[in-house]
Amino acid sequence: MPVTQTMLQEFRNFSSSELKAVTKNFSNQHVIGKGGSAVVYKGVLADGAVVAIKSFCVDASQHEHVVRYAEVFSVLRQHENVVKFLGYCQETKIQMVPIEGKCVAAERRHMLVVEEYMPNGSLSDIIDGSSRQLDWTSAFRIIRGIAQGVAHIHTKGAVHLDLKPANILLDSDMNPKICDFERSKILNQKDEDVAERVTQELAGTLGYLPPEYIADGIFSFKHDVFSFGILLLHTISKSGLLQDSTDWIPNALKGEDDVDSLLGPSSRDESELKEIKRCMDIGLQCTVKERTDRPTMWDVIDMLDGKEQLPKPALRNKVSSFKKKGKT
Numbered sequence: 001m002p003v004t005q006t007m008l009q010e011f012r013n014f015s016s017s018e019l020k021a022v023t024k025n026f027s028n029q030h031v032i033g034k035g036g037s038a039v040v041y042k043g044v045l046a047d048g049a050v051v052a053i054k055s056f057c058v059d060a061s062q063h064e065h066v067v068r069y070a071e072v073f074s075v076l077r078q079h080e081n082v083v084k085f086l087g088y089c090q091e092t093k094i095q096m097v098p099i100e101g102k103c104v105a106a107e108r109r110h111m112l113v114v115e116e117y118m119p120n121g122s123l124s125d126i127i128d129g130s131s132r133q134l135d136w137t138s139a140f141r142i143i144r145g146i147a148q149g150v151a152h153i154h155t156k157g158a159v160h161l162d163l164k165p166a167n168i169l170l171d172s173d174m175n176p177k178i179c180d181f182e183r184s185k186i187l188n189q190k191d192e193d194v195a196e197r198v199t200q201e202l203a204g205t206l207g208y209l210p211p212e213y214i215a216d217g218i219f220s221f222k223h224d225v226f227s228f229g230i231l232l233l234h235t236i237s238k239s240g241l242l243q244d245s246t247d248w249i250p251n252a253l254k255g256e257d258d259v260d261s262l263l264g265p266s267s268r269d270e271s272e273l274k275e276i277k278r279c280m281d282i283g284l285q286c287t288v289k290e291r292t293d294r295p296t297m298w299d300v301i302d303m304l305d306g307k308e309q310l311p312k313p314a315l316r317n318k319v320s321s322f323k324k325k326g327k328t
Helices: 005-009 016-020 060-074 122-125 135-154 211-214 221-237 249-253 261-265 270-286 297-304
Strands: 029-034 039-044 052-055 084-097 101-114 168-171 176-178 197-198 218-220
Touching: 016 039, 016 052, 016 084, 016 101, 060 084, 060 101, 122 168, 122 221, 135 168, 135 176, 135 221, 135 270, 135 297, 211 218, 218 221, 221 297, 270 297
Parallel strands: none
Antiparallel strands: 029 039, 039 052, 052 101, 084 101, 168 176, 197 218
């Protein structure tokens, strides 16, 4: 899909003066997050809306980040499990910069995106232990909400490419919303088993990247499925839901750990333990080495809801038992 200025015109163009006013000239007191390419500020607009303002710090790629947001959200539109993109700001200034001992006038772009504000932070705050622990009902609701969000993204022909706990925000009702679409791509193909591309510019978070991407730069819808599986396993492992707090995930991914042994005696009732085990098995199925053996996100939702059976363990690294599903 060609990127054009028309995409940006679909969204509100905030003035630089307005965003400076609501952040007190981007003061440190308004900083709510920092990443590799951006600083995030909290602000309250004139109409009372609380927003998150992301200021990109890498000059060479700032415009690309904003246009990428516009490209992705022009097809995603709104969904309850995807953070709402409210608009953007582009400001170009002429500054004198030193080049080879001389001061030369150069254009410097300040690029920002404005999103809805999420008051309960990110899933990483819970997993890292800096926020409250989850009961199983809340954890399952978050897991299923993330699955719904990723399925929606795939339905629109897009792939996120950077799913991780830090990119899952939680609203006032602890409803999960996927954010950070700087690395996202539009694939468009309807068949999830054949829609793929190859890139030479690898990016993302180690531990959440599938093997085919690390080895050959291949990305597809199944890239997100792998990342979702790791995210699911970490949510269960690091949220106080298991008696054994040791990091069992690496062994489980290699088939060296039986998830049954991790549950053990518990005060939880039988139905809850059964649901936790099913989710652990789903996470492992999402992270199998061969991407064609991974389920689609619609398969994942059906398995979470108990509408579709998981493949038998012996089949996990052999032939996929999932039927193909068209996107709805």
